[in-house]
Amino acid sequence: MKKALITGITGQDGSYLSRLLLDKGYEVHSIVRRAALEDPDHRLSRIRYLLDDIHIHSASLESFPSIFRIVDKIQPDECYHLAAQSYVSYPFEDEFSTMTTNINGTHYILSSLHSQKPDCRFYFAASSEMFGKVHEVPQHEETRFHPRSMYGISKVAGFDLTRNYREAYDMFALSGILYNHESPRRGFEFVTRKITHHAAKIKLGLADELRLGNLEAKRDWGHSNDYVKAMWLMLQQEEPDDFVVATGETHSVREFVERAFELLNLDYKQYVVEDPLFYRPAEVDILLGDASKAKTKLGWEPEYSFEDLIQEMVEADLELLKKKHNL
Numbered sequence: 001m002k003k004a005l006i007t008g009i010t011g012q013d014g015s016y017l018s019r020l021l022l023d024k025g026y027e028v029h030s031i032v033r034r035a036a037l038e039d040p041d042h043r044l045s046r047i048r049y050l051l052d053d054i055h056i057h058s059a060s061l062e063s064f065p066s067i068f069r070i071v072d073k074i075q076p077d078e079c080y081h082l083a084a085q086s087y088v089s090y091p092f093e094d095e096f097s098t099m100t101t102n103i104n105g106t107h108y109i110l111s112s113l114h115s116q117k118p119d120c121r122f123y124f125a126a127s128s129e130m131f132g133k134v135h136e137v138p139q140h141e142e143t144r145f146h147p148r149s150m151y152g153i154s155k156v157a158g159f160d161l162t163r164n165y166r167e168a169y170d171m172f173a174l175s176g177i178l179y180n181h182e183s184p185r186r187g188f189e190f191v192t193r194k195i196t197h198h199a200a201k202i203k204l205g206l207a208d209e210l211r212l213g214n215l216e217a218k219r220d221w222g223h224s225n226d227y228v229k230a231m232w233l234m235l236q237q238e239e240p241d242d243f244v245v246a247t248g249e250t251h252s253v254r255e256f257v258e259r260a261f262e263l264l265n266l267d268y269k270q271y272v273v274e275d276p277l278f279y280r281p282a283e284v285d286i287l288l289g290d291a292s293k294a295k296t297k298l299g300w301e302p303e304y305s306f307e308d309l310i311q312e313m314v315e316a317d318l319e320l321l322k323k324k325h326n327l
């Protein structure tokens with residue numbers, strides 16, 4: 001039985017990926033912080049239904065000894081490094097923790113694998129945020145990076161660390177350059193979930209407005225459940241290589257809002273307020289990915305359309321709120 005180690009299992013991607021790996025017969029291990037173990041109802045909510053099937057270990061990406069110990073103990077065949085401070089945030093105090101956690105955490109895992117399990121296959125969750133102020137549209141694996149946030153910069157560093165372990169130590173280490181991917185399990189701080197949750201609230205009379213930042217930013221939005229399949233496929237190839245994973249369609253935040261409200265028979269213009277509080281000092285204006293390489297070499301195809309994604313998220317939020325408020 002193959003053993004997989006997932007970091008970031010409590011997030012959206014971690015929950016879909018662990019289901020996928022369990023269905024494929026893997027023994028699934030993960031690390032979570034002690035605080036999450038002490039508050040499982042809240043912090044492990046996305047994987048509550050998997051808790052009996054996966055092995056959870058207490059470790060922190062900020063502690064090299066704890067990562068080293070876990071890697072040595074589990075001896076994983078595949079490692080999916082998804083954990084990161086993943087919200088693109090600008091407050092000054094967040095800059096340092098984003099850089100420290102994201103860069104050091106990746107380095108600690110790579111170094112531990114190199115010394116304790118060098119034949120483990122390693123997946124790094126890189127991001128389209130690395131393209132930032134894009135040098136071309138659409139972006140592909142050879143497009144130059146130009147990150148516009150500490151988060152993006154930390155992901156470029158993680159990408160380079162991964163590439164360097166591959167080249168210097170001959171490890172099977174690669175990066176998936178994933179574009180925005182969403183689902184009903186998305187965190188409320190990200191724009192898609194903020195929109196679908198508020199639209200459902202407005203429909204049920206639980207809110208009367210939705211405050212958003214830049215409505216003209218464009219993103220290539222896919223579904224998390226499609227994207228975790230690409231992660232797995234990448235680690236099954238003969239040679240390690242980096243891949244862009246995207247739908248090849250871009251839509252503005254405005255289009256997303258319009259469609260989500262339309263599905264509830266609402267006119268977004270009556271409820272959406274543009275609030276400069278949510279503007280970013282260095283915005284990424286447009287992201288559009290060219291996933292030809294993933295399609296040709298991995299045989300990967302997304303199943304969800306933009307429409308399907310919004311519909312699933314809106315319906316799930318309506319249900320969630322109805323249950324919560326006994327409606």
Ligand code: GDD
Pocket residue numbers: 086087088126127128129178179180181189190191192194211212213214215217218219253278279280283284287
């Ligand atoms: N979060 C948020 N809140 N974003 C808003 C809002 C708002 O009220 N109003 C407009 N936006 C715009 C942002 O300015 C941005 O252009 C776009 O909506 C998407 O923002 P997010 O959903 O926060 O995602 P992101 O694109 O910054 O980052 C996500 O995608 C990356 C891949 O490109 C995250 O999932 C990253 O972790 C991921 O790497």
